[in-house]
Amino acid sequence: MCSAGPDEVDRIVAAWQRERPDLDSSPLHVLSRVSRLARHLDLARRRAFAEHRLESWEFDVLSALRRSGAPYRMTPGQLVRETLVTSGTMTNRIDRLAVQGFVERSPSPTDRRGVVVTLTREGLAVVDAALADLLAGEQALLAGLTSEEQEALGDLLRRLLTPFDELGS
Numbered sequence: 001m002c003s004a005g006p007d008e009v010d011r012i013v014a015a016w017q018r019e020r021p022d023l024d025s026s027p028l029h030v031l032s033r034v035s036r037l038a039r040h041l042d043l044a045r046r047r048a049f050a051e052h053r054l055e056s057w058e059f060d061v062l063s064a065l066r067r068s069g070a071p072y073r074m075t076p077g078q079l080v081r082e083t084l085v086t087s088g089t090m091t092n093r094i095d096r097l098a099v100q101g102f103v104e105r106s107p108s109p110t111d112r113r114g115v116v117v118t119l120t121r122e123g124l125a126v127v128d129a130a131l132a133d134l135l136a137g138e139q140a141l142l143a144g145l146t147s148e149e150q151e152a153l154g155d156l157l158r159r160l161l162t163p164f165d166e167l168g169s
């Protein structure tokens with residue numbers, strides 16, 4: 001049983017149960033809270049990125065390069081797959097990040113027609129600092145749960161999301 005008292009979602013569900021007793025409103029108990037948490041997460045991410053003058057999309061590209069490991073280099077095609085945007089969008093993003101000095105383009109060592117995108121020292125520093133702030137904000141969002149509860153919640157969410165991920169949705 002939850003130790004916290006009723007929240008806004010409980011009040012919304014009760015109102016729907018009163019107004020539409022013919023419908024099963026039980027999914028709202030979970031999914032309305034997930035939706036509200038997603039909004040708080042979005043705000044925390046925006047704050048963390050804003051501290052480093054980054055947009056969410058900039059962090060996505062820089063973090064994909066950072067996660068690739070040294071020498072922090074990927075092809076534009078790999079970045080497209082990693083960030084789930086179109087190739088035209090990625091070209092524009094790479095251009096903008098290059099102007100800021102966060103990435104560099106260079107000829108591919110394995111494909112004469114190809115290019116690779118490499119994280120610069122400045123890009124590495126900004127993505128590492130933004131990640132540290134992001135994780136601090138995310139830890140604050142989860143502070144009300146024990147580590148065991150966080151692990152259990154992560155497992156439940158994985159089980160819920162896996163069928164969607166397998167469908168590519």
